[in-house]
Amino acid sequence: MKRSGAQGWWPVYSGRGSCPEYRRGFYGPHTGEEIFEICVGAILTQNTAWTSALAALACLNKAGALGPGAIALMRPARLERLIRPSGFYRRKAGRLKIFSRYLIKKHPEGLQKWFLRTSAGDLRSELLTLEGIGPETADSMVLYAGGKPKFVIDAYTARIFGRLGLVTGKYEEIQYAFESALPADHRIYNEYHALIVAHGKDFCRKTRPRCAGCPLNRLCKCTRGTYDN
């Protein structure tokens, strides 16, 4: 996958950034505003194409609603309308409100201080207590927003490594396999996961994967032309 190069994942509107730039090669530390935006993006992109989540993020930004106070106070109908392009908008609006209210109530010192002084494992556990934040969303927040070493497992990861015949199991089992095999460095986890996503989109697609052009073809259990058409 060397051809893919550095990915430096997670674009940001707020804070020091002003455009949805990918800012390749920047791994934090992030400002409080950036952390909040990344957390919101993590919720908006649940089972949704990133471009759709980005459209919703742009609407929030344009409305000046990219902060916990604004989201916590906003009328549900208005919040739903703003994030509509991301899909599942009623659910996600509720989740954004829960997250924002929790921040204000439980961490008035601010996201940045909270994330900075909390370990990856403790942060994950606390985030998981919130309704609407599951393992992948929590880990995305920990890794991308907090810059802490938690390996994110998503549909691409499970599919690619399952087909390769290298890793199977439930979320935490797959995660453990990666975290045991790699240095506990958030920059490495960031790049590795970004490469997995790129590979999943380009080759290891859910249906009709492009096995013929896949660089991992020879290593893969399910190649043999099985998925080629």
Place this chain on the structure above:
DNA sequence: TACCAGGTCCTCG
């Protein structure tokens, strides 16, 4: 036209 997208929660057997 169908199918899918970097999930999560709820219900049922």
Place this chain on the structure above:
DNA sequence: CGAGGACATGGT
């Protein structure tokens, strides 16, 4: 627990 369904818009 594990499978199955609901949630919803936008892109190919």
